[in-house]
Amino acid sequence: MEKKLWQHAIEKNQRTLDSIISTYEYSKKEHWYNVLANSPLLNGRQAKIWYEENHFHFHIAIVDDNVKPADLELIMKAKNLLLIFQNSSFEWKCDFDSVDSLSSSIQPTQGYTIIEGKLKHLKSNEKNDDKQLYTAIIQCPDENFLGSHFPAYNLKVGEITYGMRLIELSIIGQPLHFYIYGKENLKEKFLFVESIDQIEYEKFSCIINEVLLCIAYLTGISVGKEIFTLVNHPNESYKAYPYCHSIYKENIQSNKYGTILKLDDGITEHSTIFYKNGLEFLKTIIEKCILSTQYRRAILLLIKANSEEDYIKTTIYSVALESMCKLMYEKKPINPIPEKKLASQIRDDLKKIINHHAKDLQEESIAKLNNYVNNINRPSNSDMLTKPFVENNIKLNELDLQAINHRNDFLHGRLPYDSGTHELSIIALRLLYCVSCLILKYSGYIGGLNYYSFHYQHYNNLKKEGNPYYLI
Known part of the structure; x- marks a missing residue:
């Protein structure tokens, strides 16, 4: 009898994983470096780099009584600034685009000048134009979110087997493993993203950014803010060398609403369907985000709006709704005259x-x-906003349609209800549901979707309308 996906275990080398985590932890500690720079004032100096509040900070002290304000101003305005930080463990290269902020101060009584700033990322100075095997790790707040939302393999590390913690996907032709692991003596868990075949770093980094976006949208779980990427040693499996330590560009603090249902929620209709096609859907939505700026922007709009006040939510959801309706129209035109x-x-x-x-x-x-x-063959605004639901067999109730009809009010700053009222909150959540229907269907989703307004009414002891979820 054929084994189910989650009954298989994929093994990983414990020594390799523990070594990667140790290297990550070590890189975040305070270190001193020698500085190589294209600025004579900075070249040959000593620098301190440390990690604090989601950024790397650097501090270069110049012991020189003759530093003039004009010299510092040249550095502050330099568009071609290049810094290389070297010590026995690391060699990082930082150009102008890496620097998030830069400041300077002269300490006249102590006889030195300080140049300091924040860095968006630290990247290895080693030239790397070839394809490599990469592993990235990202701090993870929930060690079970992969298996609770998606069909997953068991993960075996050493003598321990962890249930449903590994996903295997091929994204734009690149096979990858995604799995959760943490050293036994640490409370922190990490999402590992591992390339199975060699790949260019830029392509690998692009995939990871879209994976984190989709995970935050689908599960409501915002994985960590920093991404630590290593190059795997080709001959010694337990060795990996730091390549880039970066801050996730979207800076998603949280996503208040999970979109898809959990497999362990006990909803048989969803889990039966999703065990069959869940991984194919996850692959598709990630690839769509890579290929379509408009699509990923709609997802990002929802995530960002979810933490805003209702009067802001409704406006942003309305923008995302129009954006998705246009995408659906381009995919399948709904012209009055088909020929x-x-x-x-x-x-x-x-x-x-x-x-x-x-x-x-x-x-x-x-x-x-x-x-x-x-424009005679263009659909009306009403058709543009409702036909995509009909074409995709998404059944909206009358209250959902009323929420869509308020879209124009929200776009022009008109609120049908006062801010802070239950009515406005419920309309906002119905709009969120409608947009999510289109986002999911655009990537071929079949499964359950939370009906957010029902849960809001339930938690606020209001009359409940609709169901906790719908299959779309």
Whole structure:
């Protein structure tokens, strides 16, 4: 009898994983470096780098009584600034784009000058144009979120087998392992992303950014703010060398709402479907985010809006709704006249009528009429906002449709209810549900979706409307 996915275990080397975590922890500690710089004032100095409040900070002390404010100003304004920090353990390269902020101060009584700043990332100075095997680790607040939301393999590390902690996906042709692990003596757990085949760093980094975005959107779990990437040694499996320590570019603090249902929620209809196609959907939504800026922006809008006040939420959700409706329209047009040839013929006939009466019309009227004719086969705003749901067999109730109809009010700053009222909160959550339906369906989702307004009504002891979730 064929084993189910979650009955298989994939083994990982404990020595390798513990070594990677130790290297990560060591890199965040305070270290002193020699400085190589394209600025004569900074070249050959000593620098201190440490990690604090989600950023790397550096501090260069210049022991020189002759430093002038004009010298410092040149450094502050330098667009081609290049710094290389070297010690026996690391060699990091930082260019102008790596620097998040820069400041200087002269200490006249102590006879030295301080240059200090924050860094967006530390990247190895080692030239690396070739494909490599990479492993990235990201702090993870929930060690069970992979298996609780997606079909997963068991993970075996040493003599211990962890249930449903590893996912295997191929993203844009690149096979990857995603799994959760933490050293036994540490409370912290980490999401490991491991390339199975060699890959360029930029491609690997791009995949990770979209993986973190999709995880935050789908599960409501915001994985850590920093990404530590290592190059795996080709001959010694337990050795890996630091390549880049970066801050996740989207800085997602939290996502208040999880989108998809958990597999362990006991909802048979969802788990039966999702055990079959959940990984294919996850692969698809990640790839769509890589390939479509408009699609990933709609997802990011929802996540960012989820932590805002209701009057801001409704506006951002409305923008995301229009964006997704346009994407769905491009994917499957809903023109009133389906046949392009017939639509073109009707436009030509109407323009002939306009030209026939042109002598009796003003130029402005002719221009307006021609514009109407050119757009005669475009769907109405109402169709643009509702037909995508019909075309994808998404059944909205009357209250959902009413929320969509308020979209124009929100876009123009008009609120149908006062801010802070239950009514506005419920409308906002219905809009969130509608947008999420389109986002999920765009990537081929089949499964359960939380009906957020129902849960809000439940927790606030209000009359409940609808169901806790719907299958879409």
